Amino acid sequence: MSDTTKPTTKPTTSSTANDPTARAARQVAATTDAIDRSVEALAAEVTDAGLDRHGAIVNHLKGHYGVTHGNANAVAHAIRRQLAGGAPSEAELLGHQYRGDRAVLRPVLDAVLAAATTLGDDVDVVVQKTGVSLRRSRQFALVQVPSARRVALGLNLGRVGDLDAHASARRLTPTSGMCSHRVDLTAADVADGRLDDEVVELLALAAAHAS
DSSP states (O other): OOSSSOOSOSOSSOOOTTOHHHHHHHHHHHHHHHHTOOHHHHHHHHHHTTOOSHHHHHHHHHHHHOOOHHHHHHHHHHHHHHHTTSSOOHHHHHHHHTOGGGGGGHHHHHHHHHHHTTSOTTOEEEEOSSOEEEESSSEEEEEEEEETTEEEEEEOOTTOSOGGGSGGGGGOEEOOSSOSEEEEEOGGGEETTEEOHHHHHHHHHHHHTOO
């Protein structure tokens, strides 16, 4: 997931039970262990059988191995990823996010990740298809690059009381969805690889209430 150097972070596989990517991986691992067939072997098997549609692969797994529909569906997704060349790496995902004219904003992401990983050994950095999630027991921030002009730092600050007491709150824009607030960042928010102090304060507030 990247195009240049990988960010200096902790391993990006989340250890939290609520991480959907990790949960799906555990489901696939448990199912393939139970039927004693690897995803690679199953991919070869469905190829030999001439199965390329998702539903057909699900039905094959259910019929031949007696797995539940949910488990068959999860394994079928893993098989199709394997047949497509495997899941994209973190470097590839980040490279796609910060491609073209958005590449100039990659140092902003790197500065956010560097700041986040100083907030505690329990901070997980999870690179996703459209952004980078920062988590403790729950997600507290989401870094996305919606355009070549800005990086959007989503923050979960709903549990923080009296936000207005913090001068840095003036930078916040209330949002809906996975994050309660957003801070728009540009290259001006990074100096010598360090994130602006006000943004670091907001990031720390969100992290402190995600434990």
